[in-house]
Structures are given as structure tokens and as C-alpha cells.
Amino acid sequence: DRFEDPAEIGRFAEAASGFRAAELGGRRLEALEPADIAPVVLSIREATDRLFRRAIAKGAIVAAHLPDFLAACASGLSGSGAEIGAPGRPFGDPATPIAFEAALAVSALSLLRDETVARLRICPNCSWLFVDRSRNSSRLWCDMAVCGNRQKANRYYRRRTAAREVTNA
């Protein structure tokens, strides 16, 4: 996991504030002490992965995995001053930043809805979990710009290589 290096947590929080801006309601993520929050961040990510990866395979949540998941989320949220879920402010007041571990817990917990579980997928390129929110549930990649294009490039490369082998034969 890239977050085993605490510096990555800081970099990710910074980057995600931008590419997840819509989902975060414009609220900036803040990771002031990445080394301090690293254990909580890792436990939320691992518990989330365990719970939902199994849920995709079975089409249902394994109840016995919930206590670990909820405990990890609870440690991300404890002591947080955030108020969440207001209309148009899913992560709270966009004028102030939200602690990264609290935002991670809120977004992990939001996956628990039945209709979201039904839309969870595993990206065939990078094997990350993602939620397919497309209208006809036809999204293939976690991120078209990253994994979609990489796959397209691979196919293109394979076709060219095959063509070259035929030409050289």
C-alpha cells in the first residue's frame, strides 16, 4: 500500500483535494501530521478493501467483517469537529479543511448503502475498488483517464507488435 510511506498521505491529500473536489463539495483535505494518522488511514483502507472486495464477490456484505470496518472508521472520526451531510456540503463547510482520516471514514461509510454496494466494481487494470455511478452501470475502469487509456495503449501496442511480427515473418 502506497500509504505505508506517510509522505504519500500528504501528497495524496493534496492531490485528492483537486481531483475529488466535486465529491468533497469543494472541501480541502488536510493531513498535517501524516505519520501520526498513518495507522488510522491504513486501517480504514484495509478494512474497507476487505469488506467491499468480499461484498463484490458475494453480492452481499459479510456481517462479521463489519465490526473491524466500523472500528477503523470510528478512529478516523473520533475528535473530528466536522459536521457532515448538510445539503450541498457532504463533507462540511468548504471554507475550512477537513482532516484526511475523517474524510476517508465518511466516504468509506457512505459505501454501505445497498444501492452503492450493487455498483461497486474492481478495476481490471489496477484492481482498485470503485463505484460505478454511470447511468447504465457500464463503467469499466476506476478512472478512464488513467486505467482506461493505459488499457487502450496496451491494446494498441499489442496490435502494432502483432502487425510487425507478421510483416517480419
Ligand SMILES: [Zn+2]
Ligand atoms: Zn484502475
